[in-house]
Amino acid sequence: MxxxxxxxxxxxxxxxxxxxxxxxxxxxxxxxxxxxxxxxxxxxxxxxxxxxxxxxxxxxxxxxxxxxxxxxxxxxxxxxxxxxxxxxxxxxxxxxxxxxxxxxxxxxxxxxxxxxxxxxxxxxxxxxxxxxxxxxxxxxxxxxxxxxxxxxxxxxxxxxxxxxxxxxxxxxxxxxxxxxxxxxxxxxxxxxxxxxxxxxxxxxxxxxxxxxxxxxxxxxxxxxxxxRDLDVESRRDPLTGLRNRRSLDEVIEGCNQSKAVGQELAIVLLDIDHFKAFNDTAGHQAGDVCLKRVAGIIQSELRDHVDAAFRFGGEEFILVLRDVDLATAVRISERIRRAIEDAAIPHPALALGEVVTVSMGVASAIVSREIRVGVIISAADSALYAAKRNGRNQVSPRPPAADVVDMTDRKLRLK
Structure with a gap:
């Protein structure tokens, strides 16, 4: 090998x-x-x-x-x-x-x-x-x-x-x-x-x-x-440029190893609202363009060399934020949600003037022998469905009003 x-x-x-x-x-x-x-x-x-x-x-x-x-x-x-x-x-x-x-x-x-x-x-x-x-x-x-x-x-x-x-x-x-x-x-x-x-x-x-x-x-x-270049490409989603499921599995495995036990880890699941209707109305080519734009916004809002974004499947993305507690992860997620909404990507399947939005579920915990990364992902998935049930275009759990981490913090190790 x-x-x-x-x-x-x-x-x-x-x-x-x-x-x-x-x-x-x-x-x-x-x-x-x-x-x-x-x-x-x-x-x-x-x-x-x-x-x-x-x-x-x-x-x-x-x-x-x-x-x-x-x-x-x-x-x-x-x-x-x-x-x-x-x-x-x-x-x-x-x-x-x-x-x-x-x-x-x-x-x-x-x-x-x-x-x-x-x-x-x-x-x-x-x-x-x-x-x-x-x-x-x-x-x-x-x-x-x-x-x-x-x-x-x-x-x-x-x-x-x-x-x-x-x-x-x-x-x-x-x-x-x-x-x-x-x-x-x-x-x-x-x-x-x-x-x-x-x-x-x-x-x-x-x-x-x-x-x-x-x-x-x-x-x-x-x-x-x-x-190395081939190895990087094999771990990258060809459409969005984000890392793919293979890369995510490797990161999860690394986070579950004994040397990572005791590290606080936040997981964010992000889903584009009404994306199936977007594809059915505008076509898959326009849908691909939308996915690329959303992926670019997500990547630009993350901290350099600390956080990682993955395409989880279809219109769903997963973010892995290291050394971040739940409150900070929620604030970062709200900043990303607002950035996507402010990008004003037209949504052809909705009423005139409506734009593409996302729903996000956030969970955070200290990795231990009892709490593995899969448990945190399940918690984030439950939070994502709560955000959808509550009307979409929101982060669950909800952040306090006007409590968003500023973009200048992308390069800082937030605690």
């Missing part, structure tokens, strides 16, 4: 527009817009730090295994190599690996991974090559090519850091060969040319790998956004 898409799986402030624009741009410099770059780092940073730490341990093991060729090819410097590799480089490398595991900022993380490989790996091997006197010690310069592969293919250091690391390795290689008197100039040129090709190929591989990683992130994010 596909994992449900929630706001937690989509970075804040990121929408489809910025994702599509970035994909189309191709991000040739391997940089996203600032918000998207920050989201990318938040998503991959911790895992990447762990991968770099694991790769560092693997590289350290291989690095110390080179004690075997040190012993075979350059026995005169073996004791120095043993002391250098195990006594100095290994402890420092372990500190760098520990720092990487702690998920440092991206600049620190990539610098440590790149500089650690260059300074500790390439630098120590170059040093051992320069101090040796064995006839085969100069072959150690080839080890620096392995450092390139480790940086770009194993650790996959970010491209611009990899470029700097590869160029530093090339400079170290060229300087090292120049300091070996036994190497003629022609051989140095040939060896440096081969090494330069290795640098170019490594940099190219680094670019391709990072671009693929970034593109995979964008495609994943695009898919999540698309699934």
């Amino acid at each position: 596909m994992e449900p898409v929630t706001v937690e799986t989509i970075p804040a402030g990121i929408d489809s527009t910025i994702v599509e624009w970035t994909i189309e741009s191709g991000f040739p410099l391997l940089k996203f817009p600032r918000r998207l770059e920050a989201a990318f780092e938040r998503e991959v940073g911790a895992e990447r730090s762990r991968q770099l730490a694991a790769g560092g341990l693997f590289g350290l093991v291989l690095y110390n295994l080179f004690l075997i060729p040190d012993w075979l090819a350059a026995p005169d410097t073996f004791h120095t190599a043993l002391w250098l590799r195990l006594g100095i480089i290994t402890p420092i490398a372990l500190l760098v690996i520990a720092a990487l595991y702690l998920n440092p900022p991206v600049g620190v993380r990539e610098f440590l991974a790149a500089a650690g490989a260059v300074v500790l790996g390439a630098g120590s091997n170059l040093y051992l090559m320069l101090i040796g006197h064995s006839p085969h010690h100069d072959a150690q310069h080839q080890v620096i090519i392995l450092i390139l592969l480790f940086i770009t293919m194993v650790q996959r250091v970010r491209f611009w850091y990899a470029v700097a690391a590869c160029l530093a390795c090339f400079a170290m290689h060229a300087v090292g060969l120049a300091m070996l008197p036994a190497y003629p100039f022609e051989f140095q040129v040939s060896a440096n040319a081969v090494f330069a090709c290795a640098v170019v190929l490594s940099i190219f591989a680094s670019y391709v790998l990072e671009r693929e990683m970034r593109m995979n992130f964008l495609l994943s994010l695009r898919g999540r956004l698309q699934r």
Whole structure:
């Protein structure tokens, strides 16, 4: 089963527009817009730090295994190599690996991974090559090519850091060969040319790998956004734009959960008066227009991100008001009723000049193990029928005269 898409799986402030624009741009410099770059780092940073730490341990093991060729090819410097590799480089490398595991900022993380490989790996091997006197010690310069592969293919250091690391390795290689008197100039040129090709190929591989990683992130994010949009649409009534019965069932289930016990909840049932006659007289198309207008008024009168409106079926709507007592819920309902009446939507089935009105039933209670949301809905339904029996175009129970919550309170958590 596909994992449900929630706001937690989509970075804040990121929408489809910025994702599509970035994909189309191709991000040739391997940089996203600032918000998207920050989201990318938040998503991959911790895992990447762990991968770099694991790769560092693997590289350290291989690095110390080179004690075997040190012993075979350059026995005169073996004791120095043993002391250098195990006594100095290994402890420092372990500190760098520990720092990487702690998920440092991206600049620190990539610098440590790149500089650690260059300074500790390439630098120590170059040093051992320069101090040796064995006839085969100069072959150690080839080890620096392995450092390139480790940086770009194993650790996959970010491209611009990899470029700097590869160029530093090339400079170290060229300087090292120049300091070996036994190497003629022609051989140095040939060896440096081969090494330069290795640098170019490594940099190219680094670019391709990072671009693929970034593109995979964008495609994943695009898919999540698309699934979220589909998920939202599946919970929305296509005619009115309000949330539908499926969404209502989920909200009710959430309100009935133990963590919601003790929360005061108000339910409002709203029914358009004489709507069947409206449809029979003006037709369903006009009836749909009426439903849309009423739904828009309801939504505009609710508090942002606190209350929710649902199409309950036909011309009936249900409002869920959180942290609201009965008196406040009645006043909010009266404000909505007046707003719909003041909209003066003509009712073709009634006398000339009559407008569309609504009847509303309100109930409120503190959710508990004994009082579930269904009980509050039943109470609101009974209140709605009372409003209809008493002449329609009213709220039941009735609010005190002129006691209506002002529209400016829509964004407040009313108590």
